[in-house]
């Protein structure tokens with residue numbers, strides 16, 4: 001189970017990378033807009049790729065196949081860790097097929113149905129990103145989509161990795177693991193929430209208090 005951090009915030013990326021807890025990064029235009037200010041996004045992308053030794057998803061913003069291809073090639077050339085992210089549209093699927101043929105890894109994003117995930121796999125996608133939280137937001141069952149894609153990919157031996165996205169809390173991560181997702185991408189806050197348990201805090205407090213009575217050092 002790979003854990004990717006879903007952010008373009010370099011401070012947060014360094015914190016998680018220093019702890020050795022993440023396998024890669026996913027970004028999207030909204031996440032980049034949050035942190036870029038006046039900086040060129042390409043500088044941020046390069047810095048992220050140099051910080052994390054793993055796949056870093058960088059998203060195209062063109063909507064037609066040719067623009068996606070041009071942008072995808074430029075993004076892939078930034079660093080060997082770059083993975084090109086394309087939206088799950090007809091043009092995105094065509095761009096995916098063409099980029100994969102050039103040896104570029106592709107993450108197909110904005111997936112909301114099993115039929116979309118099937119076409120992404122047929123287009124040779126390296127990753128498919130189903131957006132769990134956004135389905136829950138409209139009273140759907142986002143996790144059911146992960147389970148169904150897992151079953152379809154296993155039934156037919158598709159190699160595309162399921163990258164559960166739009167995960168909003170620790171339970172989402174646990175459910176995605178139970179459903180057999182290959183990867184989860186999570187905001188930094190959720191990563192650190194995964195480590196928290198009130199009984200851990202309570203137990204540690206008691207251990208330290210009891211140790212103090214010894215007046216000893218290790």
Ligand code: G3P
Nearest residue numbers: 006028133134165166167
């Ligand atoms: O990176 C895409 C996805 O994780 C976005 O999540 O919370 O904006 O739906 P969210």
